[in-house]
Amino acid sequence: MTAGKLRIGYIPLVDAAALIVAVDLGFTAAEGVDVELVREVSWSNVRDKLNIGLFDAAHLLAPVAVASSLGIGHVRVPIVAPFNLGLNGNAITVSPRLFAALESRADGDIADPQVSAWALARVVEERKARNAEPLTFGMTFPFSHHNYQLRYWMATGGIDPDEDVRLVVLPPPYMVESLTNGHVDGFCVGAPWNSVAVDAGIGRILHFGCEIQARVTEKVFAARESWAIEHPDVLAAMIRALAAAAAFAELPENLTAVSTAIAGRLGVEAELVGRALTGNLKIAHDGAVRANDRYLMIGRNGAARPDPVQAAWIYAQIVRWGQAPLSDESLALAQAVFRPDLFDAAVGTAPPHEPGENGDGIGGFAGPPFNASDIAGHIAFWRNKRAGKLRLSVVR
Amino acid sequence: MRKGSDSAGHGSQPQGGSRDSSLKIAIVDESPIRAAILEDGLREAGFTQVERIAETHNLLVRIYAMDPDVILIDLESPSRDMLEQMFQMSRAVKRPVAMFVDQSDTASIQAAVDAGVSAYIVGGLKKERITSILDLCISRFNAFHRLQTELDQAKHALDERKVIDRAKGVLMKAKNFSEEEAYALMRKTAMNENKKIVDIAQSVLTAAELFK
Numbered sequence: 001m002t003a004g005k006l007r008i009g010y011i012p013l014v015d016a017a018a019l020i021v022a023v024d025l026g027f028t029a030a031e032g033v034d035v036e037l038v039r040e041v042s043w044s045n046v047r048d049k050l051n052i053g054l055f056d057a058a059h060l061l062a063p064v065a066v067a068s069s070l071g072i073g074h075v076r077v078p079i080v081a082p083f084n085l086g087l088n089g090n091a092i093t094v095s096p097r098l099f100a101a102l103e104s105r106a107d108g109d110i111a112d113p114q115v116s117a118w119a120l121a122r123v124v125e126e127r128k129a130r131n132a133e134p135l136t137f138g139m140t141f142p143f144s145h146h147n148y149q150l151r152y153w154m155a156t157g158g159i160d161p162d163e164d165v166r167l168v169v170l171p172p173p174y175m176v177e178s179l180t181n182g183h184v185d186g187f188c189v190g191a192p193w194n195s196v197a198v199d200a201g202i203g204r205i206l207h208f209g210c211e212i213q214a215r216v217t218e219k220v221f222a223a224r225e226s227w228a229i230e231h232p233d234v235l236a237a238m239i240r241a242l243a244a245a246a247a248f249a250e251l252p253e254n255l256t257a258v259s260t261a262i263a264g265r266l267g268v269e270a271e272l273v274g275r276a277l278t279g280n281l282k283i284a285h286d287g288a289v290r291a292n293d294r295y296l297m298i299g300r301n302g303a304a305r306p307d308p309v310q311a312a313w314i315y316a317q318i319v320r321w322g323q324a325p326l327s328d329e330s331l332a333l334a335q336a337v338f339r340p341d342l343f344d345a346a347v348g349t350a351p352p353h354e355p356g357e358n359g360d361g362i363g364g365f366a367g368p369p370f371n372a373s374d375i376a377g378h379i380a381f382w383r384n385k386r387a388g389k390l391r392l393s394v395v396r
Numbered sequence: 397m398r399k400g401s402d403s404a405g406h407g408s409q410p411q412g413g414s415r416d417s418s419l420k421i422a423i424v425d426e427s428p429i430r431a432a433i434l435e436d437g438l439r440e441a442g443f444t445q446v447e448r449i450a451e452t453h454n455l456l457v458r459i460y461a462m463d464p465d466v467i468l469i470d471l472e473s474p475s476r477d478m479l480e481q482m483f484q485m486s487r488a489v490k491r492p493v494a495m496f497v498d499q500s501d502t503a504s505i506q507a508a509v510d511a512g513v514s515a516y517i518v519g520g521l522k523k524e525r526i527t528s529i530l531d532l533c534i535s536r537f538n539a540f541h542r543l544q545t546e547l548d549q550a551k552h553a554l555d556e557r558k559v560i561d562r563a564k565g566v567l568m569k570a571k572n573f574s575e576e577e578a579y580a581l582m583r584k585t586a587m588n589e590n591k592k593i594v595d596i597a598q599s600v601l602t603a604a605e606l607f608k
Contacts, residue, residue, distance in 0.1 A: 042474050054509060178453065
């Protein structure tokens with residue numbers, strides 16, 4: 001293996017767990033790979049430094065890996081994603097004021113995302129009626145599940161996220177500050193930032209990402225395709241190290257060691273990291289806790305193995321929200337970004353994820369099951385739903 | 397989005413003439429000193445329409461209001477991700493394209509990244525017009541970096557001197573040494589142990605702390 005020291009970029013988030021554990025607890029060294037983890041401040045930097053070769057690999061938003069390979073919004077650089085660093089892990093947090101408004105308009109259990117989406121639609125309508133500024137929500141990047149999950153959720157309530165609210169990109173460390181000073185009314189972000197907002201008493205976790213969609217690939221271990229072709233042995237060794245680290249990170253007895261390693265890299269308390277890793281999150285300042293073992297999945301249930309259905313889902317969101325037109329070629333290219341073959345070759349074929357954990361591999365809380373070979377149908381369903389809603393408002 | 401090739405420079409000249417001074421340049425940098433250095437440099441080079449944007453919360457609003465041709469941004473600024481959102485917005489008057497889009501000049505991109513600066517350039521601008529701005533940016537960023545390194549070194553040297561002075565004080569008091577004797581002892585020990593004198597001084601202070 002002749003790649004020398006690998007430079008791998010990451011953003012300080014809990015879902016970099018497998019990468020941080022692999023490097024800091026000796027799994028990469030055991031595979032004979034020398035790694036320098038480079039902390040970055042923006043997804044744009046991670047993407048660009050990966051693109052121009054300053055990084056050999058990176059902790060990357062899965063939708064950025066797809067967009068980069070398709071050349072959407074930026075220069076086209078083919079990326080391979082042979083390992084999922086994390087599934088799910090996001091949450092939607094709102095200000096206490098917006099939460100109170102939603103709760104008072106909820107027609108049912110506010111913990112049900114369909115109920116909260118309808119409540120949000122009522123709040124949006126009322127604000128429109130009195131010419132108030134639209135609600136503003138923060139998310140981390142145009143190509144991110146944070147963006148897509150907010151939009152998906154809002155749309156189930158009949159809200160047009162491009163017209164009825166404002167969605168703004170905010171770097172994760174700025175989310176809490178922006179909620180504090182009222183620049184946003186809510187946000188969707190990964191751990192630990194939702195918990196930071198809750199602890200500060202300025203945010204209430206409304207939904208976990210896994211309540212919106214049961215299984216989405218949030219972050220991938222990404223490399224340039226050209227680099228992967230030149231260094232197959234190094235890549236395979238990295239995948240093995242990550243797989244071992246992910247398995248280690250999921251064992252309850254390792255929680256302290258893993259939380260401490262991650263907390264050290266992130267500069268936060270280990271306890272805060274532990275909440276995300278165990279899926280036990282304080283959701284309100286009064287101490288209410290919500291538990292969901294799907295909150296963030298690192299090595300469980302085949303979470304680490306790339307699934308091309310996930311790439312198709314991401315591409316469907318890119319098309320649905322107008323970031324690129326639909327084409328069969330692009331769909332095929334998108335799916336080819338996720339590389340279960342490289343994963344299998346490195347670690348041996350992993351067992352498929354639990355059958356029936358969700359029928360279509362995504363488990364969205366609304367709409368028909370997702371069919372990767374009928375993205376046009378997926379788009380049409382949601383467009384018709386919105387058209388129906390519009391006619392209703394005209395009649396009224 | 398989908399305008400990646402526009403920055404290659406084969407497009408038409410933008411309205412407003414071809415003089416470089418007509419270019420509107422925004423500097424997004426949280427370091428006010430570096431931003432000022434950069435602004436001075438650009439003005440010296442004849443660019444008159446230069447604006448600095450330091451705060452992040454209404455970054456996009458400021459950018460829309462200014463409608464710049466070129467946006468220069470510190471690579472260490474998390475605000476870069478906010479700028480990326482502009483590619484996605486249809487209402488953007490002009491769509492700045494990241495410098496990285498034009499891959500024909502890898503060397504200058506590498507130089508810019510090494511210096512820690514990134515540029516967003518409105519599609520249609522000729523590449524030659526940008527190169528001079530970027531080169532200026534790179535040299536100013538590097539100059540700033542050098543200044544900062546020198547400053548850090550000076551501060552570091554000062555800190556070391558303080559440690560040595562305090563250790564001298566400890567030795568003078570404990571062993572009834574003169575200042576010269578205290579220093580000579582530490583220097584001799586440092587030479588014998590093949591260490592830096594500041595390390596010996598630090599050990600003296602640590603030991604003194606333990607024996608308190």
